[in-house]
Amino acid sequence: MNEVLILNQEEVKEILHLEKAIELVEECYTEFNENKSVIYPAVREIVDEHEGIFGIKSSYLIGDKMIGLKAGGFWKNNMARKQKMNHQSTMVLFNAETGEPTCLLDANHITITRTAAAGAVAAKHLAKKDSQTVAIIGSGVQAKVQLSGLLHQFSIKKVYVYSRATEAAEQWVTELINQGISAENAQEAVVNADIVVTTTPSYTPIVKTSWLKQGAHVNAIGSDTKGKNEVQMDKSIDKVVCDLWEQSSIMGELQHGFAKEFLYAEIGEITGLVKKGRETDEEITMFDSTGISVQDMKVAAYVYKKAKKEGIGQIIKL
Ligand SMILES: NC(=O)c1ccc[n+]([C@@H]2O[C@H](COP(=O)([O-])OP(=O)(O)OC[C@H]3O[C@@H](n4cnc5c(N)ncnc54)[C@H](O)[C@@H]3O)[C@@H](O)[C@H]2O)c1
Incomplete structure (x- = not known):
């Protein structure tokens, strides 16, 4: 046996x-x-x-x-x-x-921990080393752990959280609101952020890339199923990175008309030092995580x- x-x-x-x-x-x-x-x-x-x-x-x-x-x-x-x-x-x-x-x-x-880790690894290679301000969209399980992952890598001084609802399970957001660091709307959260993390199961975009400041990095975590869409790419991004093109193009943010020729890299090419991560303080970068086996x-x-x-x-x- x-x-x-x-x-x-x-x-x-x-x-x-x-x-x-x-x-x-x-x-x-x-x-x-x-x-x-x-x-x-x-x-x-x-x-x-x-x-x-x-x-x-x-x-x-x-x-x-x-x-x-x-x-x-x-x-x-x-x-x-x-x-x-x-x-x-x-x-x-x-x-x-x-x-x-x-x-x-x-x-x-x-699942929770490896996804938080994915965000932290991507930000380590793609966000500015001196990133201080984070915008988190959504306030559930992933929102909280994604922030923990970033706190492992960066000296974060300010966190904005924008979420549709403050539910009972989201006590930590109430605490942030009490500290005066929540945002009224997604744009207010995003415009000043060095790192933006989207963590909702939304099927309608909440964040526009035209809101991002120079040098910002986006970790798009929530879209992991056909139809989901958190980020509207109304302005092009200098480096778009995904975990696995075969998944991202079907169930990630990149399923919405994003052509493969505009993909800069899969994240393993960057962690494996085949391609460079962030090279300047000005470039805008994005990581699309669908979660790979x-x-x-x-x-x-x-x-x-x-x-x-x-x-x-x-x-x-x-
Ligand atoms: N990429 C990955 O590897 C990976 C891993 C785990 C989860 N996910 C995905 O991440 C998403 C979030 O997962 P979770 O466990 O944190 O879920 P959750 O239910 O705990 O949290 C979702 C949060 O999003 C908020 N929200 C929903 N729609 C919104 C909107 N339109 N605007 C603003 N806020 C909104 C909710 O109020 C809630 O705070 C899901 O889509 C899940 O499938 C992806």
């Missing part, structure tokens, strides 16, 4: 911290660009009757001899109606040599190995 390690959310949280995730996500981007991993086509489908989006993302880490998948998605009413997270996901890891499952783990914390797998492989070594989790025989 085959032994499978089961890791619940608390156990994953105990092992995985943002600082480590930033390091792993940077590595996984570079490794993918160097053909040290393989990403399989992603599934992303709308479940109309339950207002959900179901997806499967899978990949193969050649060096780790691990194949795996993350299944789940985004149910937009979970938090409001059921006090459950809108994002729901689970991962299964397999031994690449035999196909046997090795680990089943909660992936909600993995090697981010999940790289982080999950680390969690699995550490849990095994430290005797964390439960083993079942399949």
Whole structure:
């Protein structure tokens, strides 16, 4: 019988911290660009009757001899109606040599953390080193962790948050408002920002690129499904970077008529030093994140190995 390690959310949280995730996500981007991993086509489908989006993302880490998948998605009413997270996901890891499952783990914390890490890695290479002002659009789970990721890399002095609603789960925004640093509207948040982060599930643009100041960087995080659109590109951007063109052009910001010839790079080309990141203080840059499977797998492989070594989790025989 085959032994499978089961890791619940608390156990994953105990092992995985943002600082480590930033390091792993940077590595996984570079490794993918160097053909040290393989990403399989992603599934992303709308479940109309339950207002959900179901997806499967899978990949193969050649060096780790691990194949795996993350299944789940985004149910937009979970938090409001059921006090459950809108994002729901689970991962299964397999031994690449035999196909046997090795680990089943909660992936909600993995998704949150690897996405925060993606924003931090992109900003490290594309934003101005002395960035001080951040505009966050949206105030949910990603808004908060994206800010944490940036605080790891930059000396941020001012944060503007613009969101459609201040819900119960968004206490941290109320705190920011009380400190006088929220914005009345998206434009007010964006115009003075060195780094703009969009984190909403919007299907209608909220931010226009013509609002960006010289030298600004945008991390477009929210668009990860066909139809979603947070950023209206009404003024061209000097360097547009994505995580994976095959995904960005279908489910990311770049699905809305953006031609591949205008893409500057995939992020792995920049982390792998094949192409330069930011070169001047004036250029305007943008990173379109759709979330790629090697981010999940790289982080999950680390969690699995550490849990095994430290005797964390439960083993079942399949
Ligand atoms: N790129 C990736 O790898 C990745 C990873 C995780 C999540 N996501 C995507 O990021 C988005 C946000 O995820 P989350 O977990 O933070 O969701 P969430 O529900 O916790 O937060 C969404 C926030 O957006 C706000 N919002 C919605 N529409 C708005 C609008 N038109 N204007 C201003 N604010 C608006 C909501 O009030 C809420 O604060 C989703 O689209 C999700 O699918 C992407």
